[in-house]
Amino acid sequence: MKPFLAVLALRSAWNRRFTLALTIASIALSTFMLLGVERIRSDLRDSFASAVSGTDLIVGPRTGSVQLLLYSVFHVGGARNNIGWNTVQALKAQPAVSWVVPLSLGDAHRGFPVMGTSVEIFERFRHGEGQPLRLAQGQPFAQLFDAVIGAEVAERLGYGLGQRITLAHGGGELEQDSHADKPFGVVGVLARTGTPIDRSVLVSLQAMEALHADWIGGIRLPGRAPAALPADLTPKSVTAALVGLKSRAQVFSVQRWVNNYSGEPVMGILPGVAMDELWDVIGPGEQALLAMSGLVALVSMAGLVAVVLAGLNERRRELAVLRAVGAGPVQVMGLLALEGLWVTLAGLLLGLAAQWAVIAATGPWLQSQFGLSLQLALPSAAQWTLLAALLVAGLLASLVPGWRAYRLSLADGLTPRI
Template sequence: MTGFLLGLAWRSAWNRRFTLVLTVCSIALSTFMLIGVERIRTDLRDSFTSAVSGTDLIVGARTGSIQLLLYAVFHIGAATNDIRWSSVQALGQQRGVAWVVPLSLGDSHRGFPVLGTSAGYFEHLRYGDQQSLRLEQGSVFADLFDAVIGAEVADRLGYRLGQRITLAHGSGDLHLSDHADKPFRITGILARTGTPVDRTVHISLEAMQALHVDWFAGAPIPGGHIDPDRVRSMNLQPKAVTAALVGLKNRAAVFSVQRQVNQFAAEPLMSILPGVALDELWDVIGTGEQALLLMSALVAAVSMAALVSVVLAGLNERRRELAVLRAVGASPHHVLLLLALEGSMVTISGITVGIVAMVGALVAAGPWLQSAYGLTLHAAQPTNLQWALLAGLLLAGSLAGLLPGWRAYRLALADGLAPRI
């Protein structure tokens, strides 16, 4: 009997296909938004986490943990203070420390941050699933004024190996002055990572120092210009850096090393665990996530209301159809089941279309999102929350057919067969 009702529900829905197609599209849109928002939320968090893979501690001047994470890893904002180079050297000699990668920020190039660092940055930094940085083209720092750029910098600005660029003093769009007297040559282009590395211009610590040998207090010294050839013969050991990434010999010693850094006597330092700082960051932006999810749920509720409205609106046109079914022996239970099956079929169709559309959008727009925003989206296995959202949509669609079914049950047989005048 259920198979017969299923076929009957399909034929009945097909007769009203133009109206139901709109409802299917509405449910597909709600599915697209619900699953899409959850996928973006999940992959965005993975992108944040992947940027600091393999780093045990981040060390900087005392400030908020989120602020330290943002400017050291994501190059957003500015440090409250630098840390002395002698402190970085002492940090590398701490028991349990395997490597230290210094980071020096403050300059930029056409809106992209410039990062002064050591060769260990390319050796020790990991992203994603413990993946190493890889050069797509060229090599790392063969000369003092060499630069290695991220994939997004190369794509957006159309740069190639051997091209000369000029860096600017100041971060972001705040260019206080250009270092036009000391141009850099692009010697390397990194493979895309989907992390802030893609949006960064990398130079050596010595090069960062060379840019500012004739500067004082953030401004060039009047009449104190030093040409690049003379700079090469100078002592370019940095006096201070912005932050440092730390890797340990044994991760079990992370809290011990963190305590040593936080109690450092030479100057006030702080160290943070990247994972803990990321959790704090997500606590801050969690409200925005919930707002997006709530908006998608409202779209889904509107779609379910549209489904109920369409079935109810067509109920008067189907009164004779339902009355005939009652007359040939269909029980109220069968009528209720018929309309519930119809609602389920429409909902399943909408969910299927929505999932296919979302996967297609991820495949089509994925490369663009990665190049434009550094966001890597995956058409992966649905998460537990996504399965729950899909189940909720299906349940809501099935229940949406119960109200029209209850209404049909209340229709009298004589009223359905009686001709209208």
């Protein structure tokens, strides 16, 4: 009887498919929103967490830990101050420090950030599960005006080895703000990492110093001829520094040394702790989006109840005939519940398919514009939980009209209405 009831419920829902189409679309929308928010939330966390690994401390000017993390790793915002080169050297001299990779930020190329750093970054920097930077083409920078570009820069701008590029001061694209007198040659293209490195142009610290040799206070004096490059291109200051320790057990002692450093006001942050602080900041926004999606799902389930209840009066004779041929009240109630279950399941599948289609269509664009890598994959454990919750909610919502049908009497269903 149960398989027959399920088939009967499916055929009954199909017979009223045009009436139920709007309800299915509503459930699909709520499914799409819930799964989409959860997918973006989880993939965003994974993307942020994979941006830097193997780095024990990030050292920069004294500011907020989240701000230091954002501009040094994700190139969001900017530093108010730099840290002196003497501070970097003092940090390297600490017995517990294994390596230091300085970062100098502030310039750009056609909207992509330029990062001055040491060649050691290709050996020390890690992303994802401890994966090193890998060159898809070419080699690291060796000459003064060599540049290595990220995979996204190469793909979007169509650059390859040997490409000549010029940089813009401070991210500006105005002609007077550019470093057109000192072009760079692309000598390497990095393999894709799914991190902000993909959207970066890497040059040496000495190159960054040479770029600004004829600038004073961040301004190039009008009419001034380009100055000859100084013999010593040691940087005077850098934006921040990535630090690796010989033993992670010493991280707090080194952090304390950095925070108490008397040479200038600097601070050291643990990337993982700063990441947690970042999620504490945006966590309420995540919860608000989930709550909004939940409200849409609630409205969808209310719509399901309303549609089935609205058609119940028209189906009273149909239900009475079923009662007359031997169907009991429980079977009638089960029929209505199964119909609602089929409708909910159709909406869930449609919403899941819509999510996959949107990820496939917009994934490359999101990666290029925002560095957000959305994975086209089967639902995660959290998403399966949401799908199960929606299915149970659909079943519970279907019990309301089912209970109403249960209360209809056989005599009432067979009595003609005038």
